[in-house]
Amino acid sequence: MQLLNQAFAWLSERYFGGIPADNIAIIVGVLLSYALAHVFRRIPADMPAARHVFSVVSSVISYGIVQGHSTGVVHLAVGSIAIYILMCNLRGPAMPRAVFLAAMVHMSYSHIRRQMSEAVSGRIEQDYTGAQMVFVMKVTSLANCIHDGQRGDRDTLTGYQRKNAIRGVPGLLEYLGYVFFFPAFAIGPAFEMATYRRMVTVDSRCVASQLTRRAYKRLVESLVWMAVYVRFSHVTFAEMVSNHDMYARRSFVVNAFHLCAAGLVARAAFYTAWKMSEGACILAGLGFDGFDAEGNAQWMDIANIHVRGVELGTSLREMVDSWNIGTNVWLRHHVYLRVSPPRPAGSARTSSTRVTLLTFLVSAWWHGFYPGYYLTFMMGALASSAARVLRRNLRPLVVPTTDGAAGQCTRRQAAVKAVYDFVGWLLGLYTLSFLGAPFMLMWARPSLLLWRYNYFALPLAVLAIFVAFNIPSVKRRLRQATLRAAVQATE
Structure with missing residues (x-):
C-alpha cells in the first residue's frame, strides 16, 4: 500500500501539476474499472450470481486495495448488512424511514470523523465518505422502492415510482452486487435496483462494439476536462482568498470574472471524475435496455452530468x-x-x-x-x-x-x-x-x-x-x- 501511495505521489508531482495524490488514486481506480468491465460484460447474463460476486470482489480490490480505503470497505460492508436486516424485518412506511435515518446517521459519523481529522491535520483528504454518499442514495432509494411495491394504493404512485417499484426485498447476493457495483462504487452514478436488474439479466455482448464506442467517448471527454483542470489548477477559490489585498482592491467586474474562472476549474474536476466513471458503467453494460420491436438497441440515460446543459444552459x-x-x-x-x-x-x-x-x-x-x-x-x-x-x-x-x-x-x-x-x-x-x-x-x-x-x-x-x-x-x-x-x- 505504501508503494502505491509513493507511486501516486510521484505521478502527481511529475505529470499532474501537484494535485493531491489521493485524486490520482481515484483516477487509477476508475481506469482499472474499465479493464474489469470488459471481463464483467463477458460473464453470461444467465449467470447473474457470478456477476454479483464479480462486482463485489472488484470493488474490494479497486477501492479497498488500489485506492487504499480498506477501512471504508469494512464500514460499508457492515452498514450494508445492518440496512439489509432493517429491510427484511420492518414493514410499511417505518421501513424506509428507519433505513434513511440509519444510513444518514452512520454517514454523519463518518463525516464528523473526517472533519475532525482534517481540522487537526489542516489537509483535505479523500476518504471513504464519497463512496458512502453513493451508498446512502442506493439503499434509501431501494427502501422506498420496496415500500412502493408493497403498497396497496399503487394508483397514487407517480410514473417513476411505479416503474422502479420492487415487490420484495432482493436476495442478499443481489443486494450486495447492487450496492457494491464496482464502476459506480466510489463516485457514482447512483441508479435504481430495477436498472441494475435489467443490466445483470440482459445480454449486452451483442452490442459490445456500441458499448465500447459509447464508453470510450466518455473517457476521452473526461481526459479533456482533466487537462483543463491540471493546466489551470492554480485558479481556485482558495487562491482568491489567500490574495486578500489584491482582490479587495479590484473592481466587481474583475472579481466576478475570476470567480467564474475558478468555478469552471472546480467543475472540471467533477466532470473528469463523473464522465470517467460513467464510461466504465456503460462499458459494463449499464444503460443498455435491450431491443425494441424493430430490433434497434435501446439506451437509458445514466449520465450524472450533462456538461452542455451546465455550461451553456440559459437559466x-x-x-x-x-x-x-x-x-x-x-x-x-x-x-x-x-x-x-x-x-x-x-x-x-x-x-x-x-x-x-x-x-x-x-x-x-x-x-x-x-x-x-x-x-x-x-x-x-x-x-x-x-x-x-x-x-x-x-x-x-x-x-x-x-x-x-x-x-x-x-x-x-x-x-x-x-x-x-x-x-x-x-x-x-x-x-x-x-x-x-x-x-x-x-x-x-x-x-x-x-x-x-x-x-x-x-x-x-x-x-x-x-x-x-x-x-x-x-x-x-x-x-x-x-x-x-x-x-x-x-x-
Whole structure:
C-alpha cells in the first residue's frame, strides 16, 4: 500500500501539476474499472450470481486495495448488512424511514470523523465518505422502492415510482452486487435496483462494439476536462482568498470574472471524475435496455452530468438540473416527493418554498457538516426560488404565450429572446460559481470573504427580487405589461 501511495505521489508531482495524490488514486481506480468491465460484460447474463460476486470482489480490490480505503470497505460492508436486516424485518412506511435515518446517521459519523481529522491535520483528504454518499442514495432509494411495491394504493404512485417499484426485498447476493457495483462504487452514478436488474439479466455482448464506442467517448471527454483542470489548477477559490489585498482592491467586474474562472476549474474536476466513471458503467453494460420491436438497441440515460446543459444552459434551473443528476433524481423522488407527494386538484399542499428549503438542507446534511456546505445549499434554495419568481414574471414579457401566437415569433421578439437567453446564461454561470465557492472552501470565514469581494451580489439580488415582486404596484404593472405583450404578439 505504501508503494502505491509513493507511486501516486510521484505521478502527481511529475505529470499532474501537484494535485493531491489521493485524486490520482481515484483516477487509477476508475481506469482499472474499465479493464474489469470488459471481463464483467463477458460473464453470461444467465449467470447473474457470478456477476454479483464479480462486482463485489472488484470493488474490494479497486477501492479497498488500489485506492487504499480498506477501512471504508469494512464500514460499508457492515452498514450494508445492518440496512439489509432493517429491510427484511420492518414493514410499511417505518421501513424506509428507519433505513434513511440509519444510513444518514452512520454517514454523519463518518463525516464528523473526517472533519475532525482534517481540522487537526489542516489537509483535505479523500476518504471513504464519497463512496458512502453513493451508498446512502442506493439503499434509501431501494427502501422506498420496496415500500412502493408493497403498497396497496399503487394508483397514487407517480410514473417513476411505479416503474422502479420492487415487490420484495432482493436476495442478499443481489443486494450486495447492487450496492457494491464496482464502476459506480466510489463516485457514482447512483441508479435504481430495477436498472441494475435489467443490466445483470440482459445480454449486452451483442452490442459490445456500441458499448465500447459509447464508453470510450466518455473517457476521452473526461481526459479533456482533466487537462483543463491540471493546466489551470492554480485558479481556485482558495487562491482568491489567500490574495486578500489584491482582490479587495479590484473592481466587481474583475472579481466576478475570476470567480467564474475558478468555478469552471472546480467543475472540471467533477466532470473528469463523473464522465470517467460513467464510461466504465456503460462499458459494463449499464444503460443498455435491450431491443425494441424493430430490433434497434435501446439506451437509458445514466449520465450524472450533462456538461452542455451546465455550461451553456440559459437559466439557473437548466444548469442545476444538468448537474449531479443522480443526486437531483434522488432528492426529487426520494426526498421532495416523499415530503410533498402529488395531491388531487383543490387539496391543500405543503409550501413549495418550504419543501425546497428542506430538500436543500437534506442535501447539505448528506454532503457533510462543513459550514460552507450550508451556505451553498441554503443560498441555493433561496436563489432557485428567486429565479422561479423572475422567470414567472419576466418570461411572459419576452416569450408571450397565447393561442393565437403559439409558435410565431417576429424578428424583434427573436432578438429580445436572444438577449434574454444570453443574460440568463451569464447570470446562471455567475450564480453557480458564487454558490460553488463556499462548497469548495468548506469554511464560513473564507466563503464570506470571497462573497465580500463580490459585494454580496447574489444575496442582495435575491432579497431585491423577493421584495420587488411582492410590491402591489409592481405586480399590477407586470400584469399590464404581460397583457400588452400578448396583444402585440397576436397582431
